[in-house]
Amino acid sequence: QDDPQALVDVVAEMTVEAGGTGNCPAYFAEQGINLSQYNTNNTVLDAIALMDHLAYPVYNLFGISYGTTVSLAIMTYYQTHPDAALPPLRSALIDGVAPLEVVTGVDGALTSARNIVRVFANCEADPACGAAYPAIRQGLAELLASLEAEPLTDAAGNEITLDEVIQVLEAATTTQVALAAYLPRMVDELARGETATFQAIAAMRAGEVSAAPAAEPLQSTNPLDVLTLRAAELAAQLQSLATDVNELGETSKELAEAIDEAETVVDLYVGLVDRYLANADPDVRNLYGRQLDALSIIPQLASREAVQYHATLIAEPAGSELRALVGLLTDDEIDAVWAALTDEGDLARLQFVDEVTQVVVRCNTQRPTLNLTEDIESLRSFEAPQLVSAKGLISVASMQVGCELYDVGPLEATAPSTITLDIVPTLVMNGGTDHATPVEWGEVAFETLDNARMITVPLTDHGVTRFSKCAKDIAHAFFLNPEMELVTSCVNGFAPVYILPDDALPGSAAQ
Incomplete structure (x- = not known):
């Protein structure tokens, strides 16, 4: 948020130059393709x-x-x-x-932030939650501002940073929604310097304990919640893990098959990711590919923390299985997993031609409002600007770069329709x-x-x-x-x- 033009420049270098999309306009012109007609x-x-x-x-x-x-x-x-x-x-x-x-292009960068704030707004609307945590939505904004100024240190001397809290908030509204129920209590406690709920959430995210069951889409059981307690044994004996998993029933089928095919824990981790992506919708694979591609260009991220973060990109129940497996990996295995995940060939197959189509269609509709450098103030004025995610900013920057690259779309904004349908x-x-x-x-x-x-x-x-x-x-x-x-x-x-x-x-x- 401090230098939006710098972000746009980095995205342009990644996509237009290093990513090769700079070759696309000339190719489309040679084919006689009029991109302005894709609207x-x-x-x-x-x-x-x-x-x-x-x-x-x-x-x-x-x-x-x-x-x-x-x-x-x-x-x-x-x-x-x-x-x-x-x-x-x-x-x-x-x-x-x-x-x-109707909506502006830059408004899309607020999606994650709005989802987080909505959890607290819904709490205030819930009689029991609202009574227990009055004005918790404002409390969230105040906590984030406080953590931005300086980390929180609990009674035991443990430091909790703004980034750590935001990671929890994002996980609870994306891949680990069972954690959403804990967020108002966590924020209320952190505002008073208490960390019990924050630590409990950390344990749940690591697979050490189980959260309360989530809503219908996430009722699948995670067999590794129990099995990770035997991490050392499981790391050495994959076949034992396969046997244990098979005993857990039909919900373990995907995991059991992945274990049966794997010769190492690295194979198991990568195999689970491949199975998840094979079953995911194209837009989910595409989003995953873009996020991982952005991470892969920073060599310093090849670490255990990076693999743990990678697991948060995967929806349940696969995400929990992967997070549990991270604890089984040695440092050398972490390096091997990261190398496999960021292999250029594997990343390339996650990118789809429809990404170009999406950029062109969006630009033909929203180009005047897809300008991060001009509209950054609308993001800075959000009630909790700390929640405006890097992914959201990169997404808007990518659209801005794409509009300039393909040179499509109106340059001046038009008033939205006032028709009632x-x-x-x-x-x-x-x-x-x-x-x-x-x-x-x-x-x-x-x-x-x-x-x-x-x-x-x-x-x-x-x-x-x-x-x-x-x-x-x-x-x-x-x-x-x-x-x-x-x-x-x-x-x-x-x-x-x-x-x-x-x-x-x-x-x-x-x-």
Whole structure:
């Protein structure tokens, strides 16, 4: 945040020069490809043409992520062309909402920060949590400002830094959402110089003790929670680990198969990562690849701490398995794991052509607001600017570099549309910990819809209908009858049950 132009310059060097994307504009020009035509308006026209061609009697719109941008734009087109002969629409469901015509590009850098603050806002809205930790949202901002000035030192002389606290906050709203319930108590204690909950969370993150069960998407058991207590034996005897895991049941199948294929603990770690990526959606693989690529250019990061951080990039239950394995690795094995993870060939296969498409489409829509150097003040004025993540800043810087590289998109911002859409019944679905499109974006879109309902599923990532039976059932019911009242009580089961001051903490930290 201190020197946004320096960050833009580094990203340009990484992607345009070292990454090779500087060769792309000339290649596209040679192929006769007009990048300015890759925009949402043309996608809308293509979609309508396709619907016409298929000639179904009626259509439902269902969009996730950029698909929501297109769905909203289709409805806008219908409303602004009332006399056109258009294919009939019946309903629309938008999930993980990206109203790119309304929100600014730089606003995307606040996604992680907003997800964290929302945990504390929800605590204040919860009767028990709000009573136990009054004004905890403001308390979070004050704690972060205090830690930025100087680290906290507890009664035993242990130092807790701003970075360590932010790592916990980010983990609890990304890959380890079961920890979210502990955050208000942790912040309340740290503000008073107490560290019991912070230490308990550290033990849970290391796999030494188990957190309370999380919501439906994360109910898978982590077999290594118990097995890591025998770390020395397991490191020497992988087959024993395989036997133990097999005894734990069907939920251990992926881990058991990875162990069976591995000849060393290094093989096991890398194998688990490969299995996770093979089963992940392309956008998840792409995000993982970008994050790891950014880490790989700094040689000093080849350390145990780097591998531990790497494990936080992986969602549950694989993330817990990997974090447990880090404790089994020798220093030489750590080096081998890092070398395997950052191998240029492996990193290259994680990058997708759709990343270029995304940059071009975003630039054609949002270029005037994808400027980190000009809009940095909007980030500095956030209620807890310490939470604006490096990943968020790098993402915006990458878009800014891409817009300049491909030279597409308008140079001047236009006023967003003020049209209120009343085309079809619409359901807006948000994930409470969506890493790409925060709840606030769904709320922005909801305000432009006249015949709409909105549901937010707590502690759930991008595209809630991908993650739980609850969200799928709600979506199915809506499409069956878009006008009927929806039963959404299952969503309540995803909300964290906040840990109160007198609640016991897991493990030895509870003593």
